[in-house]
Amino acid sequence: LLSPNGDLGVTIFEEITALAAKHQAINLGQGFPDTDGPGVFKAMAAQGISGHLNQYAPGSGILPLRMAISDHQKRFYGLDVNPENEVVVTTGATEAIAAAILAFVKPGDEVITFEPYYDSYGATIGLAGGVHKTVALNAPDFQPGLTELRKSFNARTRVVVLNNPHNPTGAAFGRELLAEIVALAKQHDCLIVSDEVYEHLTFGFSHIPIATLPGAWDRTITISSVGKTFSFTGWKVGWATGPAELIAAVRTVKQFLSYSSGTAFQPAVAEALASQTGFFTDFAKDLGDRSEVLAKGLESAGMTVYRPQGTYFIVADVAPLGFDNALELARQMPEKIGVAGIPLSVFCHEEAAERTRTLMRFAFCKKPELLIEASRRLSLLT
Numbered sequence: 001l002l003s004p005n006g007d008l009g010v011t012i013f014e015e016i017t018a019l020a021a022k023h024q025a026i027n028l029g030q031g032f033p034d035t036d037g038p039g040v041f042k043a044m045a046a047q048g049i050s051g052h053l054n055q056y057a058p059g060s061g062i063l064p065l066r067m068a069i070s071d072h073q074k075r076f077y078g079l080d081v082n083p084e085n086e087v088v089v090t091t092g093a094t095e096a097i098a099a100a101i102l103a104f105v106k107p108g109d110e111v112i113t114f115e116p117y118y119d120s121y122g123a124t125i126g127l128a129g130g131v132h133k134t135v136a137l138n139a140p141d142f143q144p145g146l147t148e149l150r151k152s153f154n155a156r157t158r159v160v161v162l163n164n165p166h167n168p169t170g171a172a173f174g175r176e177l178l179a180e181i182v183a184l185a186k187q188h189d190c191l192i193v194s195d196e197v198y199e200h201l202t203f204g205f206s207h208i209p210i211a212t213l214p215g216a217w218d219r220t221i222t223i224s225s226v227g228k229t230f231s232f233t234g235w236k237v238g239w240a241t242g243p244a245e246l247i248a249a250v251r252t253v254k255q256f257l258s259y260s261s262g263t264a265f266q267p268a269v270a271e272a273l274a275s276q277t278g279f280f281t282d283f284a285k286d287l288g289d290r291s292e293v294l295a296k297g298l299e300s301a302g303m304t305v306y307r308p309q310g311t312y313f314i315v316a317d318v319a320p321l322g323f324d325n326a327l328e329l330a331r332q333m334p335e336k337i338g339v340a341g342i343p344l345s346v347f348c349h350e351e352a353a354e355r356t357r358t359l360m361r362f363a364f365c366k367k368p369e370l371l372i373e374a375s376r377r378l379s380l381l382t
């Protein structure tokens with residue numbers, strides 16, 4: 001009677017962040033920047049609160065934000081998104097993902113994700129009663145095998161959840177693979193839910209939204225949020241874009257998850273999205289440089305490093321240091337050496353957890369001096 005629905009437990013992010021705080025460790029676990037986004041947007045959000053933006057926003061978000069999201073999709077990707085009915089503002093990308101899955105997945109429907117997969121996909125597929133199928137992403141490049149990808153689709157497939165660029169591996173998926181996913185989705189008449197929260201955090205190339213591929217728009221819900229691009233992960237403002245019928249379904253579910261999202265933040269997010277292009281490219285360049293600082297540090301600590309193409313994260317293998325279980329190591333590291341990381345196995349089902357047993361994810365969205373100090377401490381592991 002008292003057991004909750006599903007076996008969800010405490011997320012690994014909460015567990016490791018609590019350990020990091022307890023031992024005052026450098027937290028390269030949970031993905032959040034140690035420097036806030038631009039002060040001008042913080043001031044706008046503060047003004048919203050000291051002014052009059054303290055009551056419910058419209059369920060789909062304030063119109064100026066929906067217009068800014070639409071303008072952003074046009075400016076960067078050439079996509080025409082109607083701000084009236086093809087955008088819904090959500091409480092972070094997390095709510096958009098949950099609402100999209102809950103809107104379309106019925107008990108018994110199959111949902112495909114790429115494994116390792118972001119933890120909320122598994123949880124929400126479970127809450128919807130869906131059957132979770134996975135396609136493996138393996139080191140060193142973390143690209144899916146086409147044969148396995150094709151085999152994972154069948155008549156029961158309802159949704160394929162794409163995350164590009166990909167957390168936790170840092171991989172990005174190119175046009176050819178995206179075209180294959182669109183073709184498979186068409187062939188099996190299923191929906192694509194594309195989580196693109198790291199769309200601007202790519203190193204040396206431009207992100208390709210799957211919705212821009214021929215034939216994709218009609219069956220794709222694209223999701224992003226303010227958190228990663230603008231270093232405001234705590235604001236929890238996200239959005240979904242796509243054809244009106246799909247967005248209406250997401251909005252319907254959202255009514256009963258949160259009804260509406262942080263009013264005071266919304267004008268500031270609209271302003272942020274209208275930033276000059278240099279803001280986006282400079283931030284990605286800076287982040288790419290920091291990924292290299294950490295990559296070199298992890299290598300000199302003796303780990304095998306898989307360099308990311310984007311995101312906040314880098315994957316390293318701790319096997320060369322003599323450890324055979326990254327989950328156990330992650331639980332010990334904050335106390336032992338004052339550094340926190342996230343084991344890749346927590347983004348996997350049991351079978352794949354074995355495959356990723358010695359892999360650890362480290363966040364590099366931190367000050368370079370902190371990354372260098374963390375690397376020094378990690379070198380003490382051996």
Ligand code: PMP
Pocket residue numbers: 031091092093094095118163167195197224225226227233236237238
């Ligand atoms: N998707 C991915 C792949 C993520 O890494 C995260 C966490 N940052 C989210 C969704 C959640 O985003 P938000 O904080 O906007 O809810």
Ligand code: GLN
Pocket residue numbers: 011013014029030031032167
């Ligand atoms: N997306 C962040 C990460 O992957 C964490 C967000 C959360 O704590 N749920 O680290």
